[in-house]
Amino acid sequence: MSEINNIDALTLTLAQEMRRDPRIFLAGEDVGRRGGVFRATKGLVQEFGENRVVDSPLAELSLVAVGIGAALYGLRPIVEIQFADFIAPAFNQIVQEAARFRYRTNGDWICPLLIRTPYGGGIGGGLYHSQSIEATYAHIPGLYVVAPATPYDIVGMLRYALRVNDPVLFLEHKKTYRLIKGEVPDSDYMIPFCKADIKRKGSDITVIAYGLMLHETLQAAQQLIHEDIDIEVVDPRTLHPLDRDTILSSVKKTGKALIVHEDNLTLGLGAEISALIASEAFEYLDAPVMRLTGPDVPAMPYARTMQDYFMPNVEKITTAIRKLAAY
Amino acid sequence: MTLDLSENLESKTRAEPRHVQLGLHDDQVLEMYWHMLLARRIDERMWILHRQHEVAFHVSGIGQEGCQVGAAYAVKRGHDFILPYYRDLCLTLTLGLTPRAMMLALYGKAGDPMSGGRQMPAHYSARQLNIVSVSSPVATQIPQASGIGFAIQYEKTDQVVVTCFGEGSTAEGDFHEGLNWAGIFGLPVIFLCQNNQYAISVPIEREMPVKNVADRAYAYGMPGVIFDGNDFLESYGAMKLAVARARQGKGPSLLEAKTYRPVPHSSDDDDRTYRSRQEVEFWKKRDPILLARNYCYSNNILDEDKNQEFEERAREIVDDANEFARAAPYPPAQEALNGVWGPLPEIERAG
Structure with a gap:
């Protein structure tokens, strides 16, 4: 180790x-x-x-x-x-x-x-x-x-x-x-494709995030626990094909879902995951599925102000989760 | 750099027939002629089947059998790698794809060994023969051929790679990048351009600013060779030299077979809209099969009786393949869903 x-x-x-x-x-x-x-x-x-x-x-x-x-x-x-x-x-x-x-x-x-x-x-x-x-x-x-x-x-x-x-x-x-x-670990372990990982267990809201956004979301979870919001964080790891079962069973448990990615909104991974939840877990939902993503602009600007505006971060994620929690 | 094609000839002055000078026996020449003839008769049947509304599509190799049979005889079948293009009916037939396989593909039947009815006809493939699957976007196979050449160099085998394409493909970036890799790494790849002078309707003047495709070889540090692609022996000679060069570790070559497509681009094309009948008629007199037959006649390799026997045998083979494919079943509709992914590896103990 x-x-x-x-x-x-x-x-x-x-x-x-x-x-x-x-x-x-x-x-x-x-x-x-x-x-x-x-x-x-x-x-x-x-x-x-x-x-x-x-x-x-x-x-x-x-x-x-x-x-x-x-x-x-x-x-x-x-x-x-x-x-x-x-x-x-x-x-x-x-x-x-x-x-x-x-x-x-x-x-x-x-x-x-x-x-x-x-x-x-x-x-x-x-x-x-x-x-x-x-x-x-x-x-x-x-x-x-x-x-x-x-x-x-x-x-x-x-x-x-x-x-x-x-x-x-x-x-x-x-x-x-x-x-x-x-x-x-020192062992020769492997992780199969198409298996999502629950990076944090929780009961109130499912947040699906990968890459850097996974880490921002895990930080957000630490802050929100003080507000009595207990989120479950699902890391798909394989983005295609998705592990539908893990995503759906988490959402069926919590009844609320937020998808976070840096990629822009329109037809991003969040769109596919939202459609999946809407068609397979509709009866379990207590709120609309939410997405927090990069905006629909050609790509991320260079200036620090614009870059920060583009990127979802801990603050934006906690704000979105509070909104979803209050729904 | 240029290749001296006369290197192939033991003696330029000797009065021996050309095929003997190239090291070919009479029976090999006869086989070459047979493969060209059979390819032509299969191809012609495919046109007829399209015109009879039996099949949806045909794209032809008529007129290009000379350089293709020459290429096929210059490589080791099943040992060397071939990345053909959609006109390579004669090349792939000579290398071992069967007439039945080609007809199954034409009809899109389940038994089509190239794609199980997924691809359009003429998208040749046979892994057991090292014939790599053809796709429709042109020139994609050219840098892939360099990748196979890279693998051969990596594994230190004596294999070579031949990839074919039309002159239209040389306008694509894939062509230039593929040759660039092969030149940098000295890969055992033969780039065989079958210059049939048209990219569908667009003539060579609108395809490239230089006169010959082979002129471009200089930019990629390899020899460029031009030869008469309608002359099966000249094609064989050029290919033989380039293959030997590649096999000896001396690197790639760009070969340009000057040829002509006397038929429309595909079953959906009408070539009367972009070229004169006189031009087509001129080239029909230079038909590679006609030239090969005359060569065989004048060297007493073939006579009219034997030719008639060949024609009858070809007819039987084409009829058999045609009937076999017509009667064969289509793939089950749900088969469309299969073959996207391979099985994922099992993990003995997940981490």
Whole structure:
């Protein structure tokens, strides 16, 4: 058992998995000598060499496509998109190719490609270093989208992701990289996909949050307990496909639900989760389902005032929960 | 950098027939001709079936059999990797996809081994033959071919990759990024452009500002080779050299087969709206099957009786495949829901 942060969880697990499975290689912009712009691959080129830790040309489309080809061949590629904001040139390769090989060949060809990428805001990254891209990709059947938010979950889900035989988009909230620390056992545990985790048990309101918002929500819970509001915090962890059962059973217990995400409101994860609750747990609700999200603007502005306005935070979450509690 | 195609020829002055100079036996040449002929007869039947409203769609490889059969004979079947495009009927047939499989795909029947009736026809795939599934957005296979080349280099095998595309695809970013990777890493990939001179209706002048696709090879640090794609032996020779180069670890090549599509782009196209009949007629005289047949005749590899026998055999095979696919069952409707995800790995002890 040791306490590590999210970035260490990634680096340690990548190294451990590369030692286990020689088919695993890493490719991305600056992942080699530089060790990644966030240092997630620090030291890996020294241990595994340039054949397995590959500095790629600055070209996301072919970075993903090369990963697809290698996965079709039978390797276990991990490609790093330096910022989620830059993944768009690879959209066609991810959506039309990686996510469709299995279906379009009736299972003959499979594409076990792992795409890692830092996402999310709150670090002064402006429009193009802050984006949350999960909803766009969570719309795509055949593509897993996961967003583990603690060292424990990152280690367990990264190990699992490297055993899944379908493409995975592995989202890492960049603000949590060094902010979030936690205990990680020494065992080779794994955390399966499509299993949400109740990060805090409570009885009054269900709050569904992931990534940085999970941690803001857990802080909010600490404040609200003094006001006699006891919230249950559900971390979906896998954003697509969702663990519907865990979300629904929590909402059926509490009768109230709030979904928090940084991604903008319209057709975000909150919309899907709201519809799920409305159609499957309608009779259990004591209040309308609420969403607290980033606003519907193109992306997060750079100026601190506007950035803070964009981001949900502890204060906004407690305000929303009080409103829901009073309903 | 250019490849000297004469390297293939043991002696340029020797009076031996071209195929002998290329190291091909008479029976191999006859097989090549047979595959071209069979591909053509399958393709023609598919057009007829569409015109009879038997099937919803057909996209053709007619006119491009020469470079395709040449490519097929230059690789090791089932060992090397092939990322074809939708005109590669002759290539994939020669590499082992069966006429029945192609007809099942045309009809969208359950037994279609390429996609189980999910994809449109001509979206070739066969994992056991290392033929990678074709999709419809063009050029996506080009950087994927570099990825397979990367994996081959990673695993240090002697395999090579061949990917095919039309000249229209070379306007896509995927083409440029794919060649860039292959050039940087020296990957064992042969990029075979079948330049049939039209992207549906758009002629090459509107597709690229240079005269030849092969001219672009310079920018990606690989040789660019131009050859007559309607000449099956010249195509074989160019491919053989590029495959040998890749297999020896000398890196990728960009090959440009100059050819022509004498039929509309697909069953939904009308090529009379964008090109003259005279142009099409000119190219029909350069039909790769006609050229191959004449070559075989003049070298006493084939005679008219044998050709007639081939025609009858092709007819029987096409009839059989056609009837087999017509009679085969459609997939159950609910099959649409299957095959999205694989089974998730079991965890012995969850953490």
